[in-house]
Amino acid sequence: MEIEGRRKTNTATEKDDRLLHESPRQNTDSSKASLERAHEELLAIQAKLSSQARELRKCRSEVSQLRLNRGRYNDLFLSAPIGFLLVDRFQQILSVNSKAAEFLGSSSTCLAQTLLPLYVVPDCRKALSLKLERACRGEAGDIQVRMLSGGRTVSTSLRLNPVKDHKQTGFLCQVSIVTISENRASEMQLKNARDYLHHLATHDALTDLSNRREFYDSLEASLSYARRNAKKLAVIMLDLDRFKFVNDSLGHEVGDELLIEVARRLKQKVKTGDTVARLGGDEFSIIIKEVTSETALDNVTESIRQIMSIPFKLKRQEVSISASIGVCQYPVDSVHKKDLLKYADAALYKSKSRGGNCVQVFSNNLRLKLESRVQMESDLRCGIQDDDFDTWFQPVHKLESGNIVGLEALVRWRHPRQGLIAPAAFIGLAEDCGVIEKLGKVILEQSCANLVSLHAHGFNTLSLSINVSSHQLQRDILVRQVADVLNATGLDPKLLEIELTEAVLFNEPGVSKLCLSELKAIGVKLVVDNFGVGFSSFNKLRRLPISKIKIDQSFVSGVPFDPDACSIVKAIVSIAQDLGIAVVSEGVETTAQLNFLTDVGCDLAQGFLLSNPVCATAIESTLVNNRAAKP
Ligand code: C2E
Ligand code: MG
DSSP: OHHHHHHHHHHHHHHHHHHHHSOHHHHHHHHHHHHHHHHHHHHHHHHHHHHHHHHHHHHHHHHHHHHHHHHHHHHHHHHOSSEEEEEOTTOBEEEEOHHHHHHHTSOHHHHTTSBGGGGBOHHHHHHHHHHHHHHTTTOOEEEEEEEEETTEEEEEEEEEEEEEOTTSSSEEEEEEEEEOOHHHHHHHHHHHHHHHHHHHHHBOTTTOSBOHHHHHHHHHHHHHHHHHTTOOEEEEEEEEETHHHHHHHHOHHHHHHHHHHHHHHHHHTSOTTOEEEEEETTEEEEEESOOOOHHHHHHHHHHHHHHHTSOEEOSSOEEOOEEEEEEEEETTTOSSHHHHHHHHHHHHHHHHHTTSSSEEEOOHHHHHHHHHHHHHHHHHHHHHHTTOEEEEEEEEEETTTOOEEEEEEEEEEEETTTEEEOGGGTHHHHHHTTOHHHHHHHHHHHHHHHHHHHHHTTOTTOEEEEEOOHHHHHTSHHHHHHHHHHHHHOOOGGGEEEEEEHHHHHTOTTOOHHHHHHHHHHTOEEEEEEETSSOOOHHHHHTSOOOEEEEOHHHHTTTTTOHHHHHHHHHHHHHHHHTTOEEEEOOOOSHHHHHHHHHTTOOEEOSTTTOOOEEHHHHHHHHHHHHHHOO
């Protein structure tokens, strides 16, 4: 208005100026025009004023409508035929209606500022608190609880509705109370019991995360959501590094406590709707239902890796651990559930082989490796069926005389396209894909049949040692296989030795002492292979029925020039002899090594210097030559 006034004053001055310089006729015309303009301006101002007045009237009516609504809401709230309460995020009662106050046997003033969970029976308090917490985060819910109503307990069904607080930033919770009849209450209890059973069947008892079954169902559901909405999804596999060490050294109780904490940290790192599952042992998996970008996914996996390497403060001690993480994505890596699980696993495996504490994203390179592994696996199965495995033999010499006194059976694969393959390239795979028992049986039968034939050709004191993997020992099938082969061939059990590595004997959880004792009872001997690398002690050895140890090549290769290797080998030979255990040195390649071993009193040796491993058809002539070379 002020500006408007100033403008008018300016216009009047301009007008006076003009009048001084214009003729009388001109003066009349121009004052007419000015009057018209002023009239128009007046009309515009009037229109503006009346529109503002309309606005004001509208606002006033809205405010009074709001007041009316609020009043009506308050009336409804206060006089509703069912109990209503308003609770804040601290679970304190802010207001109650008369029905609720009457039900709780108190006045609204007395009830104000008290905690709602105090009005339910103690058993139900925790569950109600959790539901209230959720409601104050915006999540509506229902719960059946027994409430304390004027000295009685009454079964009720509570509906928890989030309502915006007055600042519109957080939520309060509006609770409605409906009492339920005893019949209905027992129906509810039945439903609760069913829900509980369902929860038990789908959750891990230790961590309360989804279990493997629930994880598969969630993946299925998340995949169909991603398909319908054209979203990306990620499957993360996680495995704790050195968990076995924690379990073994600090005990299972600490291990369990650690797993519970790991689960808690993982849950913190995902959004509602994502799934965190414990698949077993220290193996966890996460489904990220919606991947918004590569960077977002990288941030999640990296933050999981980081949070796992923060020391865990457990009840009695602090434990430091790290995690290996593998990730793959739908639909980039695959659209199939089975593939996604396989690819995330492959990525995890790769992350482990990189030394752990890292995130490995599934890549094309990994896909190629996986495909070649799958091909090898199928070749392996065909190879066993087609009899493509041969047993080769490396002689074991008595150092005192140089005579061959035994043979070690070493498997070779005649691969149809790749030629002869050494065991290091396929034993692990055979273990992983569950064909090691079949392969082990083939080697056992072949090598025993060869030994029997050699015995028949005059080498009847020759012994045979066979390498056995941990998987063969875990299932107790080995004892039956050995017994069967001894029966079938008529071989003297004393001449058969089973070689097991230290790791298998002392670290593998499933290796049963019973199995070892049964083998001993059959009459076969037990040999510890690669002795010295697996941190076993003679004390542990004494408790097992062991008759021979094989010093690992890594020590033998150090003698006679590395003083540490010399001391270790000397000590092993001396203690083993005191305990009545024979010692074989593996991987003898030089005369200097041979002389050192002979000097320290080692009983037996094998290695390229003495004889290479040879195929079954060549072993007889090796034996004949050895015998002929003796005076
Ligand atoms: P191992 O039981 O320690 O066998 C000795 C390995 O050392 C053999 O390798 C042998 O060829 C090699 N070797 C022998 N003399 C020398 C030497 O002077 N210098 C060096 N550098 N090496 C020598 P191979 O045949 O490749 O076998 C590797 C491993 O595969 C074996 O180690 C054993 O653990 C496993 N293996 C072999 N055959 C079988 C089998 O039938 N079943 C199972 N479960 N494992 C087997
Ligand atoms: Mg061996």
